[in-house]
Amino acid sequence: MRLLYFAWVRERVGKMQEEIDPPAGVTTVGELMAWLARRGEQYAYAFENPKVIRAAIDRSHVRAEATIAGADEIAFFPPMTGG
Amino acid sequence: MTSPVPARRGYDRSRAMKTTIRLQHEAFDAAAEMARMTRGRTDIGALVTFSGLCRADENGEPIAALTLEHYAGMAEAEIARHVEEACARWPLLAVTVIHRYGRIRPGEEIVLVATASSHREAAFAAAAFIMDYLKTRAPFWKQVETTRGAAWVEAKAADEAAAERWSAPPPRRDAAK
Numbered sequence: 001m002r003l004l005y006f007a008w009v010r011e012r013v014g015k016m017q018e019e020i021d022p023p024a025g026v027t028t029v030g031e032l033m034a035w036l037a038r039r040g041e042q043y044a045y046a047f048e049n050p051k052v053i054r055a056a057i058d059r060s061h062v063r064a065e066a067t068i069a070g071a072d073e074i075a076f077f078p079p080m081t082g083g
Numbered sequence: 084m085t086s087p088v089p090a091r092r093g094y095d096r097s098r099a100m101k102t103t104i105r106l107q108h109e110a111f112d113a114a115a116e117m118a119r120m121t122r123g124r125t126d127i128g129a130l131v132t133f134s135g136l137c138r139a140d141e142n143g144e145p146i147a148a149l150t151l152e153h154y155a156g157m158a159e160a161e162i163a164r165h166v167e168e169a170c171a172r173w174p175l176l177a178v179t180v181i182h183r184y185g186r187i188r189p190g191e192e193i194v195l196v197a198t199a200s201s202h203r204e205a206a207f208a209a210a211a212f213i214m215d216y217l218k219t220r221a222p223f224w225k226q227v228e229t230t231r232g233a234a235w236v237e238a239k240a241a242d243e244a245a246a247e248r249w250s251a252p253p254p255r256r257d258a259a260k
Binding site: 004006007008056059060061075077078079080081082083 | 135151152153154156157158160161182193194214217218219220221222223224225226235236237238242243
């Protein structure tokens with residue numbers, strides 16, 4: 001699946017997007033964030049406070065409990081500040 | 084994106100309902116957009132427009148400009164979902180939402196929300212509803228340029244509260260004509 005990062009999550013991770021293949025035990029958005037946080041210093045920094053990070057699966061907002069099964073595109077980003 | 088909104092929940096949709104949603108870097112002409120919404124029509128009795136502009140300060144600190152990052156693909160879809168929700172709640176005749184991205188200088192417009200209806204109550208309410216959701220649900224992020232460097236604008240609890248108030252049951256359609 002493809003991961004996208006925006007705003008300060010993108011800056012901290014150090015990339016806009018990447019393809020990943022998480023292990024079978026990672027089934028929810030929250031578990032995916034925890035898994036990502038263990039991938040290195042930059043990821044740990046980006047996901048140090050997962051409660052503030054928002055997520056979208058295939059371009060719709062989801063909560064941390066949402067399942068990632070079948071997702072093509074998962075995005076992580078800070079609370080939105082548009083308008 | 085310009086498309087007719089399908090009929091729903093018993094509103095009379097025999098009249099043309101036009102929705103326009105655009106994301107663009109370029110500046111827009113709010114007056115021209117308003118004129119385009121009402122041209123050739125005599126059923127619109129109320130047209131409410133909201134323009135959001137770039138201020139020269141953020142939290143009391145002067146800024147040179149702001150840069151809006153957005154999630155292309157999702158931003159338009161998310162705005163469309165909220166416009167559809169507005170159309171389900173109020174008897175709207177036309178809706179236009181234009182949101183800019185990229186670098187924007189103080190004094191320039193960032194966003195336009197325009198809602199048209201037969202009567203003002205629906206137009207006012209729908210404009211506020213769409214704007215409140217744009218603030219908290221549309222995937223845009225503002226970064227400001229200050230004398231100390233670039234800084235991401237933090238989401239405000241007041242904006243979240245403003246969006247939350249619409250979670251209550253929709254207003255009565257026959258109210259305040």
